[in-house]
Amino acid sequence: MLSAEIVSIGTELLLGQITDTDAPFISRRLSALGIAVYHRTTVGDNRERALATVLQALSRADVVILIGGLGPTMDDLTRDIVADATASPLVRDPALVAHLTQWFAVKNYAITDVILRQADVPTGAIPLPNANGTAPGLFLEKENKIVIALPGPPNELEPMFDAEVLPLLTTRTGTESAVIQSRTVRVVGMGESDAEALIADLMNDANPTVAPYAKLAEVHLRVTSRAATALEADALNAERAAIIRERLGDVVYGEDDTTLENAVVALLKSRRETVAVAESCTGGMLAGRITNVSGSSEVFGVGLVTYANDAKITLLQIPRAVIGGVGAVSPEVAKAMASRVRELSGATYGLSTTGVAGPGGGSDAKPVGLVHIGLSTPTETISVERYFPGGRADVRYRATQAALDLLRRELLKTGMAERV
């Protein structure tokens, strides 16, 4: 299997003035080609250090991809570095001279010697046409090593890689080429370490690999397989994902880009059911997440943000005495909000949140992070009490996550027929 190393050249990268999106782009392309990347390095516009970095890369990788420093200015060193690192002296390419001359004529710019430096090519290198700029890329194969140099601007680098570099690389990867494919299993309602405990053995496997990533109020398990073809890699991923689903059970709500709100909306659609929400502490975020799903209008029509107690009383007709008695943050009010919004909307389900998002408003009895979530179904109205860690934004988000998951579990629990 071929290995590659990516070297990004540019002082502005080292100063953090630019975030490098080129290297991740190329990394994704290379892994799709089955080319392994073990090191990625960034150096400044310093000839000595850049050269040393490229030589080190050549010593440990089959393919070295240089990003940036191909422009015409003084600090654009990449052309010289490729020449030095591979002992391939620069020669001026007449075709490139003609191309540059014409390009500048069209733009009515004067062509200068500085600009023509972009026509200098290391001996034996193939210049790669640049559809969106003046600086050509370089592809040089020498002594079983491949050196590729690409311009830094993403709008130049990305099309150049796909149009020029990919075809050249695929011919080299040949039979030893493998494809890497990933899929992400998404988990809600179980912590990272609990999830890991259930799949610890799988995490020792080299192919497929399984790696957990803790996200806010959910965990992602990334399964990555290497195989000869994308189809085989996908099959390995599917098989491994199935095992994970079996181990973890219904805390797995979806895969890849499926968000929890996607999963809930899909379940409601499949059941031809609808949900309405009444929100206090989440203040619209729950409705906002549901309606962020394209096509959610099929399953969602009404949301009430009853942030003030008066709104709970006037919009939801929750008796003032109830709120005065047990308080707005209570199972009683959560249930009343859910059942009332269900009634007045005519939705299949009513979902509600009421809690103390903080930073203020907490008490010993009702600390910041306490949230009651209400769910009203055609047969019952329940509420759950949760204590969420984190700041106001985290508590609010966790509350929407818990509310969506409460509904999701209800939708998994019973078929419509059993109930209606």
Add this chain to the structure above:
Amino acid sequence: MLSAEIVSIGTELLLGQITDTDAPFISRRLSALGIAVYHRTTVGDNRERALATVLQALSRADVVILIGGLGPTMDDLTRDIVADATASPLVRDPALVAHLTQWFAVKNYAITDVILRQADVPTGAIPLPNANGTAPGLFLEKENKIVIALPGPPNELEPMFDAEVLPLLTTRTGTESAVIQSRTVRVVGMGESDAEALIADLMNDANPTVAPYAKLAEVHLRVTSRAATALEADALNAERAAIIRERLGDVVYGEDDTTLENAVVALLKSRRETVAVAESCTGGMLAGRITNVSGSSEVFGVGLVTYANDAKITLLQIPRAVIGGVGAVSPEVAKAMASRVRELSGATYGLSTTGVAGPGGGSDAKPVGLVHIGLSTPTETISVERYFPGGRADVRYRATQAALDLLRRELLKTGMAERV
């Protein structure tokens, strides 16, 4: 002058599944401290390669900063690598054990041995408190080298660097160290290039520097000053920010962490006024943004998400004939939504959104991205028509941004006394 090298550890980085924003952040901080960065390297979750990379970094830099791999899971190798690279065996820190135990108790999660690995500290290292997660950072000084390990999630790494690492580093940089302070001027309703044109001259200055950053539906101008003391740097920033405000006018809505919803809530509070919202295409996101502001209950009590036409008719009493005639996405309906929610909530202002978020639902007459925003005040009800670019999520967010800015400009325009 001290030199530093940054080593990012994570296979997901090498696969390009994540773009590294931590390294640029740290690069900016280090350059602000006058610490030179000559190399930045990314390696995967591979003990051997990661260790070799750290040893190489130690051989050529005074300070080595490791990012990522500090979590509890098996592929989190950084703690071991720091121990090996510096010959500082891991010892379990009782204080960290206590902290972790308590943190998990709050979350009602069971504490496991896996989690407690995060309490292992290389001999002689200072554990760095993590305000937003469980994994502590590490600061180890040994044989004139400094090794720092930080967690990968930006919301953990950035505050940890500023609160814990900066003070420790500044004492080492000694007289070379100048203090760097930044402040961000936040702009809404003006594009990056228009804003740039008004401050082009300021962007050439070396101290303070001014750098524009285009964000979704707003522009941030980061002013950074270097001075002997934080006070002096702040003064330089304040002076430069004042010039920018004067040049740009009321498109500047706030500074630093002040969001547009923060600014609107503050204006409403200062005027002792309130707002209610009626949302269609933004589906709760507008209320969600307002209520994300701590203390927003003083100025916000009611939000209606009338996503379905029936909800507009039943909850807002918008005549079916109006919706049938001009359609739900129209100035008429935007105005009706704003004035009706204002009436039934008793709020000072009613704010509404109705539009085509896409990807479906567009037509020649009403393309995806068309949004009407309604604002009802004590004296008038108006609507504005906007066409937003981007996907569904962008259109929805831009709509909330435009609605908040429409209200903000109204609040700036007139004093209460003039109107009530």
